[in-house]
Amino acid sequence: MMSDAFSPVSSRSGAADTQMKTVVILISGRGSNLLALLEAKLPGRISAVISDRGEAQGLAFAQARGVATAVIDHRRYTSREAFDAALTEEVEAHRADLVVLAGFMRILGDDFVRRFAGRLLNIHPSLLPMFPGLKPHAQALAAGVKIHGCTVHFVTPSLDAGPIVVQAAVPVHGDDDQKSLAARVLVQEHRIYPQAVRWFLEDRLRLSPDGRVVLQGEGPPAQPLIAPASA
Numbered sequence: 001m002m003s004d005a006f007s008p009v010s011s012r013s014g015a016a017d018t019q020m021k022t023v024v025i026l027i028s029g030r031g032s033n034l035l036a037l038l039e040a041k042l043p044g045r046i047s048a049v050i051s052d053r054g055e056a057q058g059l060a061f062a063q064a065r066g067v068a069t070a071v072i073d074h075r076r077y078t079s080r081e082a083f084d085a086a087l088t089e090e091v092e093a094h095r096a097d098l099v100v101l102a103g104f105m106r107i108l109g110d111d112f113v114r115r116f117a118g119r120l121l122n123i124h125p126s127l128l129p130m131f132p133g134l135k136p137h138a139q140a141l142a143a144g145v146k147i148h149g150c151t152v153h154f155v156t157p158s159l160d161a162g163p164i165v166v167q168a169a170v171p172v173h174g175d176d177d178q179k180s181l182a183a184r185v186l187v188q189e190h191r192i193y194p195q196a197v198r199w200f201l202e203d204r205l206r207l208s209p210d211g212r213v214v215l216q217g218e219g220p221p222a223q224p225l226i227a228p229a230s231a
C-alpha cells in the first residue's frame with residue numbers, strides 16, 4: 001500500500017514497485033550512531049529522529065540533513081505508560097517500518113516493545129548477554145575480560161536480552177579506562193549498526209515467530225580475535 005509518508009525518492013524499477021522502508025530513529029544524546037546511520041546511504045528513508053531530551057546534540061545532525069525531528073520529553077510525563085503512549089503516537093505518525101534505538105536511554109514499556117516487535121532494534125555497547133544495563137564498559141573492566149564489544153539485537157521486554165543480530169569484538173588493553181574502551185567499541189558500533197539496519201531494509205533480516213534471528217546471505221565467518229595476542 002502506498003503511504004503518503006514515503007518520499008518521492010521511493011523508487012520504481014520497471015513494472016515492479018520497490019518501495020523503500022521507513023525508519024524512525026530514537027536518541028537521547030550525542031547521536032554518533034545516528035550520524036553513522038544518516039551517512040550510511042541506507043536503502044530506506046529515515047523519516048524522523050525522535051529524542052526524549054530536547055538538549056540531545058544528535059538532533060542537530062538530523063536537522064542539518066532535513067530529517068524531521070521531534071522531542072517527547074520524558075520529564076513532562078508522570079508515568080512510563082503516558083510517555084510510551086506519546087512516543088508511540090509520534091513514531092506511528094511517521095509510519096515506521098523499523099524503529100532504531102541509537103543511544104536511547106529510556107527503558108521502553110512492554111506495550112511499546114510488543115507493538116513494534118520484530119521491527120525494533122537496539123545497540124548496546126557490550127557483548128551481550130554480558131554486561132547489560134548501565135555502565136557496560138565499567139562492568140567489563142571490573143570483570144577483567146580481555147575481549148569486549150557491542151551488540152545489535154531485536155528488542156524484547158527483557159532489558160538487553162533480545163535476539164542477537166550481530167556483534168563486534170575489540171581487545172581490552174591493559175591500560176584501558178572506560179573512556180578509551182568506549183571509544184574503541186564505538187568505532188565498531190558505527191560499523192555494525194548501519195550493517196544490521198541495511199540487512200533489515202533489504203529484507204534479509206527478520207525475527208521469526210519463534211524468536212530466532214533469520215539472516216539471509218550471511219558472509220563468511222569472521223577471523224578469531226585473541227587478546228592479548230602472544231608476543
Ligand code: GAR
Nearest residue numbers: 029030031032033102103123124125
Ligand atoms: C552508544 O555507545 C550506545 O551503544 C549506547 O549509548 C551510546 C550512545 O552514543 N547505548 C546504550 O548504552 C543503550 N543501553 P551515541 O549517542 O553517540 O550514539
